[in-house]
Amino acid sequence: MKKLIIMYVAAILFATQVGIALAMLDGNPRKGRFLYRQECRPCHMDNPIHEMKEFHAEYLGPDSKRQAEWIEVLENKEQLPCFEHWKEISQEDLNDIFTYLHGGAADSPTPERCG
Numbered sequence: 001m002k003k004l005i006i007m008y009v010a011a012i013l014f015a016t017q018v019g020i021a022l023a024m025l026d027g028n029p030r031k032g033r034f035l036y037r038q039e040c041r042p043c044h045m046d047n048p049i050h051e052m053k054e055f056h057a058e059y060l061g062p063d064s065k066r067q068a069e070w071i072e073v074l075e076n077k078e079q080l081p082c083f084e085h086w087k088e089i090s091q092e093d094l095n096d097i098f099t100y101l102h103g104g105a106a107d108s109p110t111p112e113r114c115g
């Protein structure tokens with residue numbers, strides 16, 4: 001019985017987590033594209049232009065991941081090495097950014113490279 005309750009609670013927690021992540025992907029992808037270029041791309045490009053060049057990452061754009069992977073990133077964003085640098089980005093802007101990334105994912109109908 002105890003095991004059943006734990007499983008039930010775990011299932012609810014999981015469902016709300018996925019629900020929250022999906023609910024977040026209703027932003028404005030065009031605005032998200034603009035924000036991604038402003039907030040993320042300076043580090044996530046082959047020749048970074050961010051002032052913290054030593055902390056740069058390789059190319060990352062919508063087509064770098066599949067839709068399910070973008071949702072996973074969003075759900076576990078606190079674990080990303082660069083999460084500290086997102087603190088200034090509002091929840092609404094993050095929603096737009098992830099709507100853009102998810103919408104142009106490699107397995108989406110419209111894969112998009114952030115060129």
Ligand code: HEC
Binds near residue numbers: 036040043044056058
């Ligand atoms: C100050 C530089 C910097 C900024 C700004 C930045 N990142 Fe990162 N990011 C990194 C570094 C460094 C890593 C770790 C190296 C790597 O994974 O290439 C990383 C890792 C990641 C990863 C994991 C890598 C992978 O391929 O799964 C994701 C996803 C990511 N960042 C997304 C973002 C998003 C979205 C934004 C904007 C909201 C952002 N980053 C802003 C530097 C940055």
